Amino acid sequence: MDAKLQRTGSYNIKVSTHQGSATIPFQVLDPLPAKGRFQGFSSNDLLYLIMTDRFADGDPTNDDPAVSRGLFDRSKPGYYHGGDLQGIIDHLGYLHDLGVSGIWITPVYDNANTLGPGGSTGYHGYHPVDYYAVDEHFGTLDKLREMVDKAHQNGIKVILDTVMNHTGPMHPWVEDPPLDDWYHGTPEKHLNETFQIWTLLDPHASFTMRDPVLYGWFANELPDLNQEEPEVTTYLIQNTLWWIANTGIDGMRADAMPYVPRKFWSDWNAAIHREYPDFKTVGEAWDGDPAIVSFFQGGARGYDGIDTGMDALYDFPLYGAIRGTFAGKKPIADLAYVTGHDALYPKSNDLLTFLGNHDTKRFLNETGATIDELKLAFAYVFTTRGIPVIYYGDELAMRGGDDPDNRKDFPGGWKDDVADGFNPAKRTQEERDVFDYVRNVALIRQRTPELRTGKLTQLGMGRDVYVFTRGSLIVLINDGAVPVKVEAPASPGTWKDLLDISVNVPVHGNIMTVTVPASAAMIMEPWK
Numbered sequence: 001m002d003a004k005l006q007r008t009g010s011y012n013i014k015v016s017t018h019q020g021s022a023t024i025p026f027q028v029l030d031p032l033p034a035k036g037r038f039q040g041f042s043s044n045d046l047l048y049l050i051m052t053d054r055f056a057d058g059d060p061t062n063d064d065p066a067v068s069r070g071l072f073d074r075s076k077p078g079y080y081h082g083g084d085l086q087g088i089i090d091h092l093g094y095l096h097d098l099g100v101s102g103i104w105i106t107p108v109y110d111n112a113n114t115l116g117p118g119g120s121t122g123y124h125g126y127h128p129v130d131y132y133a134v135d136e137h138f139g140t141l142d143k144l145r146e147m148v149d150k151a152h153q154n155g156i157k158v159i160l161d162t163v164m165n166h167t168g169p170m171h172p173w174v175e176d177p178p179l180d181d182w183y184h185g186t187p188e189k190h191l192n193e194t195f196q197i198w199t200l201l202d203p204h205a206s207f208t209m210r211d212p213v214l215y216g217w218f219a220n221e222l223p224d225l226n227q228e229e230p231e232v233t234t235y236l237i238q239n240t241l242w243w244i245a246n247t248g249i250d251g252m253r254a255d256a257m258p259y260v261p262r263k264f265w266s267d268w269n270a271a272i273h274r275e276y277p278d279f280k281t282v283g284e285a286w287d288g289d290p291a292i293v294s295f296f297q298g299g300a301r302g303y304d305g306i307d308t309g310m311d312a313l314y315d316f317p318l319y320g321a322i323r324g325t326f327a328g329k330k331p332i333a334d335l336a337y338v339t340g341h342d343a344l345y346p347k348s349n350d351l352l353t354f355l356g357n358h359d360t361k362r363f364l365n366e367t368g369a370t371i372d373e374l375k376l377a378f379a380y381v382f383t384t385r386g387i388p389v390i391y392y393g394d395e396l397a398m399r400g401g402d403d404p405d406n407r408k409d410f411p412g413g414w415k416d417d418v419a420d421g422f423n424p425a426k427r428t429q430e431e432r433d434v435f436d437y438v439r440n441v442a443l444i445r446q447r448t449p450e451l452r453t454g455k456l457t458q459l460g461m462g463r464d465v466y467v468f469t470r471g472s473l474i475v476l477i478n479d480g481a482v483p484v485k486v487e488a489p490a491s492p493g494t495w496k497d498l499l500d501i502s503v504n505v506p507v508h509g510n511i512m513t514v515t516v517p518a519s520a521a522m523i524m525e526p527w528k
C-alpha cells in the first residue's frame, strides 16, 4: 500500500498484492466544527439510556432491510424490532420535557446481517462486524450526525456506546485476522471470560487467575481483541476518534471496561482528551464493591502505576443498595454505607447513578417492589451525588424481567401501538403518576444547583429514614410504612419542601422538627 495522507482532501489509495492492484478513492476530512460539540457531561446533567432498537420506529423502511432480510420480528425478544435513529429524533421533545440533558445510546456499529451463534441477532449493537459503519436497521452515518445535531439543538448531549473488548462472532477478522495476534486465541482455542474482576487488583493473583479476565472470550463466544498488540490499539483509538470527529458526540461509554488491559484505557483516554479536552468517557466496571469499582476511575494511579484516564464510572455498588433497600427489605442505611466509601474514588460526583439498566431486570420486577418505592428510588438518585441516568421506560413504570424481557418496546414508539407513553393524554393512571413524579424531581434538580453540585453530608440514617444535605438543602427519605418524626440541624427561619410547596416548617433554635410521611421524600430548602 502506498499512501501519505497529511492534509484534508481526496486521495486515491493504491493497494498492491502479488495478485494485482486496485485503486480506492479515499477522503480525509476535518473534524466537525467544535462549537456546540464534544461537550462532555457532568453532574449538571440528567442522562437517559436508550436501546435504539427498542425506543421508537421513526423509519419503517429500514425495519427489514434487503441486505439483512429476516432479522426483524417484533414478537421475538432477540430480533430487531425496528427502533432507529429517526425514532430518537422524533422524540427529542419528549426527553427535553422530561428534563433530560443527555442520552446514552447503545452501539450503532454495523452488526451481522445473518443470524449468529444460537440464532442471535445484533439488535443490541454489541457484536460489531464493521467498526466504520452504522447498522442499516438504525440508519446511516448522516442520520446519526443529524440526530446528534438535533439533540444539541434541544439541549441534549449524546453519549455513544463503544465496544473495545471484543468483536462480534461474525466479524470477518475472525476468519481472516489482519495479524496473527489480532485476537486472543481462535474460535477453536481460547480462554473463557470468568468475570473475576477482583483478581486485577490482587497483587498475589497468578496468571492462571488473571488471564481469563483480560483475555477470555465474553460468554465464551465473543472474539477477544488483543490490545497488547500495538496495531490493535492504534486501530481502536483511530476508530474512536473517527466516530467523535464525524458525529460531534459529547461522550463515550466503554463497554466491558475491566476485561481490557488498563494500559489500553490510559492510551485511549489520553488520545481522546488530547483532541477533545471537554469530552468525557464513562467505563462499565460492574461490581458491587466500591473498592473494586473505584480502581478503574481516572485521576489516580493504581498499584500498577496506571491511571486509566476514565472520567466517569457507573455506580454499581449504589445500584445494588438501591435495589436492596427501596425494592427490598434491607435498611436504608445501606445507601449511606455505600456513599461512605466515596473517598476511594478520585471523583465521586462523576459516578453515574441509576436504579436499573439494559442488563438488569426492571426495578418493579424485584419481588415486592411497589410504585411508591420506585418513586422514592428516583427521588434518591436525583438528589444524592453523581450523574443520574434513567433507563428508558422506567419513568413510565415499565415492567420486565432479566435480559431480554427488560428490553421491551417503549409504548407508543410504533405507529400501530395502542398504548402511548409519549402522549400525556394517553398515559395510564399509573404511568401518569410515575412520569409526573419523575419529571417534577428532575425539574427541581435542574433548577437547583445544590442538588447537582452541592456537598453531600450524611446527617442520619436508620432502618427506614435517611437524612442528608446537599449544600444548604436537607433531603429526608422515609422508606417505611409509618410517618417518622425527624430532628435535623438547620438554620432558623422558615423552610419549604420543594416536592410539596404547601409544606412550611418553621425552625427555632437551630433544630428542624419535621414529620416525614410514610413512603415519602422531602427536599427542604431555607425559604425566609
Ligand SMILES: [Ca+2]
Binding pocket: 057, 058, 059, 060, 061, 062, 063, 082, 083, 084, 137
Ligand atoms: Ca425502523
Ligand SMILES: [Ca+2]
Binding pocket: 068, 110, 111, 112, 113, 135, 136, 137
Ligand atoms: Ca447489519
Ligand SMILES: [Ca+2]
Binding pocket: 165, 213, 214, 215, 216, 224, 225, 259, 260, 261
Ligand atoms: Ca479482553
